Amino acid sequence: MSVEKFDVMISYHENDEELQTYLTDQLTKLGLRVFHASSSDVSRRVEAVINCSVFILVLSEWSAKETLCNDETSLAYISNRPIFPVATDEYPVIAKHLDFSLKLTLAKINWIFFKTPQEYDANFDSLKAAVMNELQTAKSGPTEDANRELSRQASVRNEYNFTIGNTTVREGDIEAEGESDFWERNFAGHSAVSFESLWLCFVIEYKDLLDLQFDEKQMEWLEKLLFKEAFGRNKIISKQLFLDFRGIGSAATAADSKLPRKTFYSRVIDYAAGNLAMKEVFNMNSIIRMDAIRNLASFKTAAVVSSLLDLLEEPDANLRAVAAISLSKVGQGHQEVYEALIVTTEDPDRLAREAAILSLGKMKCEQAIPRILQIWRNDPIAPVRAAAEVALQQMEVPATKSARKMVDLISKEITSLKQQAK
Known part of the structure; x- marks a missing residue:
């Protein structure tokens, strides 16, 4: 359709x-x-x-x-x-x-x-x-x-590379030509600084702007967000990690290099807004949550994939199943997605197990073959075993062909022995 x-x-x-x-x-x-x-x-x-x-x-x-x-x-x-x-x-x-x-x-x-x-x-x-x-x-x-690759930077956890607003970047959001950036103004000559020092300089330099957007409690939230998620709980922030967060380090894409260089403050606000927007969409009380999960699978953004992976651990089994199905559309060739779905094949809910199995089959995840073979042989629920068989058919490699032939042979022998016993 x-x-x-x-x-x-x-x-x-x-x-x-x-x-x-x-x-x-x-x-x-x-x-x-x-x-x-x-x-x-x-x-x-x-x-x-x-x-x-x-x-x-x-x-x-x-x-x-x-x-x-x-x-x-x-x-x-x-x-x-x-x-x-x-x-x-x-x-x-x-x-x-x-x-x-x-x-x-x-x-x-x-x-x-x-x-x-x-x-x-x-x-x-x-x-x-x-x-x-x-x-x-x-x-x-x-x-x-449409072109962004699925990439969760190891050095920047749950990266939110969102464009904000419209094509025209507001003048106050970008660094003036020839202006030294935040790191050089505050930590020139240092290859690394403590997170506390980074945060303190950030608060001092951008105090007027921060006062317009955040109250005391929200500032505490912002500090925790940067420490835990943006900088991966690192108490020492290297210059390289800082530049990667800014989108101008070694992890930056060719497309990133063509964009105006935003200030550190602007980058932090983008990150915080992206974090809140993602939570708003996937919040338990969100009216659009289920529809969003189903439709967002067409976008291979790191933030979307991160949220789908988080949803695999939701208490709601229906959400776990939908997330598993959605990941099959964005996770091809990415180890983190494979590993999470393999774990989900042990989910206590039948539909979540089926969804994970079929998703692994669709992505032809060969490392999941031993686990899916085990399910095909031993899962007590027939629809789950059937899903495993479908997945194995989608991953027709020598290992699955050989294993399936052996199981078929054993099954025929068992049937024959049962008939002889009669």
């Missing part, structure tokens, strides 16, 4: 129907394919977010408080969709209704204001120019998420 693509997806609350209708009409007149749906049509909305080129959020006090709009925005963010917040009121009025996750996600994205119908036509020109620029950029070459 072909996937329906859209130029623009509009996320909105039903109380903002008037503005949504205006935007849809204007964008459609430009020849664009626009998706919008009622809040009850969750599955189609999830698919539209992932399969659109541009994501527009009609941002009002109602949508700011609605779980579905929050979840969709987080999904757009981790799917690398360009996000355009279209605000119906002044920032202070809406900001007080934004939770921390959405506020940080939208922190560096330019808002376009449509406060009254009298302003619509004048302000639409700005939105039109930005959207058309994004669509043109998308047509000029392959999209980033």
Whole structure:
């Protein structure tokens, strides 16, 4: 079944129907394919977010408080969709209704204001120019998420390489030409420093910006996030590890080298927003969680794979099964995925075991053959044994052929002995 693509997806609350209708009409007149749906049509909305080129959020006090709009925005963010917040009121009025996750996600994205119908036509020109620029950029070459390799850097745990906002990087987010970077300003001549020293210099240098975004408790969260996840609990941070986190070290891709060099502060905010957005989408209370897992398998981003691997340990057996199936679509040739799925073949839940087995078969994971053979011979549940047989058929290599012939031979001999006993 072909996937329906859209130029623009509009996320909105039903109380903002008037503005949504205006935007849809204007964008459609430009020849664009626009998706919008009622809040009850969750599955189609999830698919539209992932399969659109541009994501527009009609941002009002109602949508700011609605779980579905929050979840969709987080999904757009981790799917690398360009996000355009279209605000119906002044920032202070809406900001007080934004939770921390959405506020940080939208922190560096330019808002376009449509406060009254009298302003619509004048302000639409700005939105039109930005959207058309994004669509043109998308047509000029392959999209980033379609080409990004699945790679979880050993030195940077759970790397979140998300683009934030739109093609144009805000001037304050990038280092001025010729300006020394954070490390050189604070640790020139040092090959490594303690995490405590790095954090202290970060807080001092970017105090004004941090005070705008984080309260005391949120700063504690940010410090733990960087220590535990960004820098892998390393108490000593080497310059190389720091540069890898910045995306300008030896682990940087050719595509990374062409992008404007963001400040350390900007990189930290990107990382934190990505972390929160991922948690928002996969949160137990997320309305779109199951649909997101199923659809996000088409994106081979490190963050998505990391989350799917984490879901293999969820208490909900259905989520473990869906995660295993999704990993088969993104994990080909990657050892971490293979190992996690092999462990899942011992899951107490039948469906999770089946999903892991079939995923390993689809990816032709030869190292899983001994385990799958064992399941084929010994699992007490017939559908699981059948899944193992299907997986072995998909991995037809000499080892599986020989083992299956031996089992068939033994089975025939056992049947013969039973018949003789009668």
